[in-house]
Amino acid sequence: MKKLDTIRASIRGIFGRKGGLRPPISSLTGHQFAPAESGVAKAPGINATVNANMAVFDSALSLEPVANHNKQEAIQEQMKLLSGEGDVGFADSADSASWLIQNLYARKGKLVLLVGKTVFSTLNGAAPPPAGEFVKQHNRHRETGLKLGKRKPLYCWVSGNALDVLKAAKCDVALAVDSILAYGSKTKGRVLVINGVHTPEETILNLYEFENGKLVELSEQFHPPVEAYRFAGEISRLAKDYLQQHPNGQIHWTAPLKPIELPNIQNVGMAPFLKPVKKAVSAKAAHNIRIGQAKIPLFLLISAASSYAGVTIYYQVRYEDSHRRYMSITANTPSMAEPVDILKVRKAWASAPKVITPRIKQLEAALEAIGRHPDWIVGSITVPTTQQGAGDPNMAKSNSPIQSEFSILLRMPKKEGQGPLEQAQPILSELSQAMGITLAVPEQGWQDLDESGHKWLQLSIKGSAEGMQEEH
Incomplete structure (x- = not known):
């Protein structure tokens, strides 16, 4: 028994998580919803890995029938859920596809929807394609129906091994995601549609989040098996976290997941698959959508082409008529040289260096400097404008005086026992040092004020423009 445990542990260490090398983007208890462009972050399973894991499982069943009785029951429950209802079943691996064919497909007409590990889907166009035996499919649209303009795609790959098994048995094959997109497009508000599969080792959930019928988020989560005591708690927390983000949202739990009895979760079961969407699934990598695969009616193509041609010709005729009338008007219009000359002068003025800049x-x-003294109040500041109007025809004709001095009208509380010039001296020194120019208070450039019982000293400080130019 210990030897068998050692072998099992060694194989799990080589192949990672059972069911293939599929690193998740969220933890086992992950309840964070991926951003709109993140997509389903899962790497495809490798067939050799699946076969190796199945070999370990088969040997365990034969050597330890009692110890593995629960696992055998879990597999039987899994296959019962994957068998679906009516003429629709599910396959999440090449092995489950073989089991479906052997047990349920004695009669033709059964449709197999690929779910779980057999499909890699993402909203992120920059995401690297899955490695191994996965086959690129034609892009899906995040919202269904006839809509004009560019629509963001959903990128899909499918397991080549599972597809080969089903195609060899001549089974009808489709992707569960197509039916989920159609189902979600009919919803209103914010709706989280949860699809996925149960295995004896884990539960894989694919979360499709719709907003007014458009798929806006897509992610994958890994949880314990459905029989585990932690399973219900983790799903309950998932629902709680989602509804905290979207208080008016809904959560729909779909087949082939086992129905779950939790508040705020609606068991819709096979509802998305009662009228399954059957889009072509190709065994060869798809590049461009072909008419046959898109299933566009021929009359619709002809009608669209005719409408496009009619609209194009109509606007071409209108353009040519307008162009002829414009040429006729401009041919009889005299040259307007003077306005052009004025525009040239104004352009030269606009591109010339501005004296105000320095x-x-x-x-x-x-x-x-003034801001460092809360009790100083600025009445006005005048900046020199010498030569500012040079080159401007409108300024040249103006009779407004040209300001050649830097002028500051400043007032502060009057200090008792000091004369106006004595109080002004340290103020002039501080401002002159800060600005790098010589400042002075001209004769009669001060005034004593008395407002509401407070005495103020108002100074008119001057500085020459020439002095400023020298500093530059």
């Missing part, structure tokens, strides 16, 4: 640094320095 003043900005001094203005910023003055404001910063």
